[in-house]
Amino acid sequence: MSIVNAPRSRSTGRKLALLVAVCALAAAGGVFAAGPGLAPASFASEAASPERSTPGLAFPVVAPAQLAVLPADEAKQVNPAAPVSLKVTNGRIDRVALTSGSGAAVDGTLSADGSSWTANAPLKFNTRYSYTFSVVDAAGRKSNTTRTFSTVSAANEADAAIYPLDGMKVGVAQPLQITFSEPVLNRDAVEKAIKISSTSGQAGDFHWFSNTMVRYRPESFWTANSTITMDLQLFGVDLGNGQIGNFNKKVTVRIGDKKVAVADATAHTFTASVNDQQAGQWPATMGDTRFPSARGYLVFMEKYRVEHMDAATIGLKPGDPAYYGQLDVNYATRLTPSGEFIHQATESAMPFLGEANLSHGCIGLGPDGAKWVFENMTSGDVVQVVNTDGDFAAVEDGYGDWNIPWAQYAN
Incomplete structure (x- = not known):
């Protein structure tokens, strides 16, 4: 009796063939692979792939680099003293270039770990800057x-003029004056930006005569032969209304001997002293009843060997007595x-000196007295000026600071 084998399905045959093939590969040390058309492509490196927002099939998530950049992109009216910086988390800084429109580079400092960069120098006013940087994340991807x-x-750049000038030698009654090119609204900020010191250790205070002019003086006259230093750090200081200070400057002023005079309108005398020792006394004539001399302290400003005077400048016209x-x-x-x-x-007033x-x-003096004052x-x-019927000169008419009581001046 012959035995007839039952027919096998095609499916069963394919499975056996596949099994044989797999075994053959295994015996030869091969690795498992899917059949044709089912093999996946090789995995790309993380550095060459987009950042993952969810866990990958075979690699962990690489957190994207986070940037903190100052100033903001396309920012306008940036204060030149404002910080220019770049900070990176989950990465490091590869390169930074900060340049002006003319191509001038601004130096900066990169931290040791490459996580931050800061500009070293202040910026310029009225300038457009290009801020280019490269950042590498933890997977090595560069952006x-x-x-x-x-x-x-x-239009928003504010300057100032300072008097006395750096290196000047002045008298003990000279206030320090700063005149701004633009109105100052933030007075406290300006005062904090100005440090004034004296070798005598004298403290002083500011007094604002207008929204553009401030002066500083101590409670009593400066100490003779002392030195005053003004350190003005006004670059980048906001004066208010968008006006920004444009300079830093240090000014040194020397104070000379104490030279003080007293002009007595009743005694008709002018008495001068140097370091509290009388240096001379001369007969004088002063303002008459119609034009009395101003009373109080008057600070010397400037001098001329010959000065031209015109009656019209004080409102007098021909025909007036x-x-x-x-x-x-x-x-x-x-x-x-x-x-x-x-x-x-x-010449016409000479006979009335002292009388x-x-x-x-x-204040009119004889040749000797006038020359001594001019030269010394x-x-x-x-x-x-004492014993005059005149009122105090307006405090802004010259340096009227010493006619303001200290309690009022310092407020």
């Missing part, structure tokens, strides 16, 4: 970014911008 911003425009036309006077030392001087009296007051407010007293020295 390049370019941002731009622009700084405060020239007090009209004197135009004339030149010798040894003239200015006390106020409005026109009060110490000077050599005119009567007949000037238009000036200078800017910042002071004369105190």
Whole structure:
């Protein structure tokens, strides 16, 4: 009897063939692979693939690099003193370039671990900057970014003039004056940015005469032969209304001997002292009843060997009994911008020196007295006018600081 094998299905045959093939590969040391058309492509490296937001099939998530950049992209009116910085988490900084529109580079410092970069120098006003940086994340992927911003425009740049000038030698009554090119609204910020010290250790205070001019003085006159230092760190200080200070400056001022004079309108004398020792006394004539000399402290401002005077500048016209036309006077030392001087009296006034007051407010002296004042007293020295019917000169008419009580001045 013959035995007839039952027919096998095609499916069973394919499975056996596949099994044989697998076994053959296994015996030869091969690795398992799916059949044709089912083999996956090789896994790409993480560095060459997009950042994963969910766990990958075979690799862990690489957190994306996070950036903190100052200033913001396309920022306008950036304060030139504001920090320019780049901070990176989950990565490191590869390269940074900060350049102005003209191509000038701004140096910066990269931290040891490469996580932060900071510009070393302040920026320029009215300038557009390009800020380019490369960052590498933890998987080695590099990204390049370019941002731009622009700084405060020239219209919002604030300057200031300082007096006395650096290196000047002045008298004990000279206030320190700063005149701003733009109105100051943030006075506290400006005062904090100005440090004033003296070798005498004298403390002082600021007094604002207007929204553009501030002065500083101690409670009493500066100590003779001391030195004052003004350290103004006004670059980047916000004056208010968008106006930004554009400079830092250190000014050193030397104070000379203490030179003080007293002009007595009743005694008709002018007495000068140096370091509290009388140096001379001369007969004088001062303002008459119509034009009395201003009372109080008047600080010497500037001097001229010959000064031209014009009666029209004080409102006098021909026909007025007090009209004197135009004339030149010798040894003239200015006390106020409005026109009060110490000077050599005119020939017509000489007979009245020590006897009567007949000037238009000036202090008239004889040739010897006027020449001594001209040659020995200078800017910042002071004369105190007493026993006059005149009022105090306006505090902004020259340096009227010493006529303001200290409690009022310092507030």
